[in-house]
Amino acid sequence: MARISAKDREQIAKMGARLQRDVVVDLFTQRESPLIVPGVVPCETCTVVEEVLAELQPLIPHVKVQTHDLVGERELAATRGIDRVPTLAFDGDLAGRIRFVGAPLGYEFASFLSSIFEVGGTTKAASDTGLTRLAGVAQPVNLKVFVTPT
């Protein structure tokens, strides 16, 4: 069964065709294991996120998904400060600066899509006035936004 509805696919493809640049998304996931390993919590949403991204990628040719195993590529994950799965992180110029920790499903799928369009240069949620106010910021600022899918 498709994760993205036919109606949404059409809309996403239409918006995605307007992307001005490639958007590289690193998906940090965890391979399913038949073994129960003490201390390792099974990832309940990794498979769903992988399926959603597999459906999304052909709809938006500019989206490039790179899948990484958190355990197998722990050094790469460490350099990005990633220690949870699933995590979706934007790569390229934005490496290490924008990430979705946990599955961006339900209502939050719209936020994730919006981020793709923002990174791809088709939309801008922030106003020019707001960005001008922040132009003088010269030290690191971290925003953590806690959300739920509903």
Add this chain to the structure above:
Amino acid sequence: MASLAVSLAVHNEHISAEVIEANEFPDLSRRYDVYGVPRTVVNESIAIEGAVSEAVLIDKLLKAVQ
């Protein structure tokens, strides 16, 4: 709030944004006192409850770096 935070990060290299699914990571929710969403935490110190305007978010952000 998530889209706005991401937008600020896209357009300002000093800003980073993390969108965290609260139900999936209860340890993080406990650590950051998340009892409702959205909850935005700026630089581990200033928390914003609920959806607020861009102006309010930027006010808090600027306060965090003062």
